[in-house]
Amino acid sequence: MNKVIVTGGAGYIGSHTCLKLIEKGYNPIIIDNLSNTSIENVKGVESITNKKLNFYEIDCCDAKKINGVLKKENGIIGAMHFAAYKSVEESVRLPKKYINNNLKSLKSLIKVMQNNNLNNLIFSSSCNVYGRPDRLPVDENVAFKKAESPYAETKQLCEKIIEESTIFSVCLRYFNAIGSHNSGLIGERSADKPANLVPIICEVASGKREKLVINGNDYNTYDGSCVRDYIHVEDLATAHINALDYCIKNRSKSVFNVGTGQGLSVIETVRIFEEVNNIKLNCEIGPRRNGDVAEIYSDTKKSDKYLNWKAKLTVKEALKSAWNWQIKKKNSKISIL
Numbered sequence: 001m002n003k004v005i006v007t008g009g010a011g012y013i014g015s016h017t018c019l020k021l022i023e024k025g026y027n028p029i030i031i032d033n034l035s036n037t038s039i040e041n042v043k044g045v046e047s048i049t050n051k052k053l054n055f056y057e058i059d060c061c062d063a064k065k066i067n068g069v070l071k072k073e074n075g076i077i078g079a080m081h082f083a084a085y086k087s088v089e090e091s092v093r094l095p096k097k098y099i100n101n102n103l104k105s106l107k108s109l110i111k112v113m114q115n116n117n118l119n120n121l122i123f124s125s126s127c128n129v130y131g132r133p134d135r136l137p138v139d140e141n142v143a144f145k146k147a148e149s150p151y152a153e154t155k156q157l158c159e160k161i162i163e164e165s166t167i168f169s170v171c172l173r174y175f176n177a178i179g180s181h182n183s184g185l186i187g188e189r190s191a192d193k194p195a196n197l198v199p200i201i202c203e204v205a206s207g208k209r210e211k212l213v214i215n216g217n218d219y220n221t222y223d224g225s226c227v228r229d230y231i232h233v234e235d236l237a238t239a240h241i242n243a244l245d246y247c248i249k250n251r252s253k254s255v256f257n258v259g260t261g262q263g264l265s266v267i268e269t270v271r272i273f274e275e276v277n278n279i280k281l282n283c284e285i286g287p288r289r290n291g292d293v294a295e296i297y298s299d300t301k302k303s304d305k306y307l308n309w310k311a312k313l314t315v316k317e318a319l320k321s322a323w324n325w326q327i328k329k330k331n332s333k334i335s336i337l
């Protein structure tokens with residue numbers, strides 16, 4: 001009983017959320033086609049919790065197969081939908097791939113939920129929906145600006161699809177997820193070359209990548225580099241449990257930011273990584289990257305008040321755990337430490 005469908009549950013944020021679900025007495029039912037991860041994350045959760053998980057290797061765009069899972073599993077109380085492609089850079093090259101997968105997987109899930117009278121959908125949205133926001137910190141009422149990438153557009157469209165559905169829901173607009181569980185057994189296993197700062201830092205630290213290029217030091221920010229709101233993936237995972245409880249109690253549709261409320265620059269993030277892990281990184285300043293917003297960080301008042309949730313872990317802890325994951329990840333060739 002207390003079963004929760006977790007699409008994309010074998011992925012980075014999904015696997016951490018499965019862990020929290022189990023800790024809180026829920027029973028995650030994972031649906032993942034393993035297109036951007038490995039079964040090792042499922043095994044990692046099983047090993048940490050000493051519990052066998054229900055895992056279905058299914059494409060979420062296949063409504064018939066999802067329906068089969070819902071018919072087979074009794075006692076489902078809601079669904080968390082992580083399954084989507086997430087590379088901003090790839091979405092610019094292959095927009096159709098993103099529109100097809102990210103929209104179709106959500107539509108299939110909603111259709112099956114409606115047909116089975118299942119409510120309580122928690123959706124993985126992103127701060128990318130805001131585009132270049134007019135004010136900072138960005139709160140949930142700030143109007144969406146033009147999407148900066150096809151990926152961001154899929155998140156805007158998905159929120160609209162959810163808004164127009166009949167399902168009780170919570171859209172969580174994540175800021176930048178970093179770090180990993182301290183066991184080093186679950187984490188980001190994306191098939192692509194990383195495009196986000198912290199995984200790139202880890203590659204440079206491990207010698208897999210020659211140097212870190214800081215894209216721009218002439219932005220109008222406190223030290224000239226881009227500013228982001230980095231949230232520990234474990235805090236992010238916990239927010240899903242609170243969101244599910246909120247959704248069940250309130251029987252409504254809502255949207256929440258999930259961030260720390262603190263803006264941290266790229267240069268400062270590199271410095272903290274070096275300090276906590278005692279590693280010197282080879283860095284150079286490069287040109288700005290297309291589509292990068294100078295500065296974005298979250299207004300956390302709404303999630304604090306209604307979800308009773310606040311980020312607890314520090315950036316130092318997150319950057320330490322990110323390096324721990326890099327070291328423990330199978331097949332990683334560590335050249336220093």
Ligand SMILES: NC(=O)c1ccc[n+]([C@@H]2O[C@H](COP(=O)([O-])OP(=O)(O)OC[C@H]3O[C@@H](n4cnc5c(N)ncnc54)[C@H](O)[C@@H]3O)[C@@H](O)[C@H]2O)c1
Nearest residue numbers: 008011012013033034035036037059060083084124126177
């Ligand atoms: N990582 C971040 O910082 C971040 C920020 C904002 C939003 N998000 C969103 O959070 C969600 C999870 O992100 P993540 O970082 O864990 O990514 P991830 O790639 O590690 O996880 C996504 C999972 O979904 C699976 N998947 C993709 N398409 C599928 C399909 N059609 N059917 C079944 N499984 C499918 C993948 O195999 C993968 O395991 C995504 O929706 C992403 O857009 C992530």
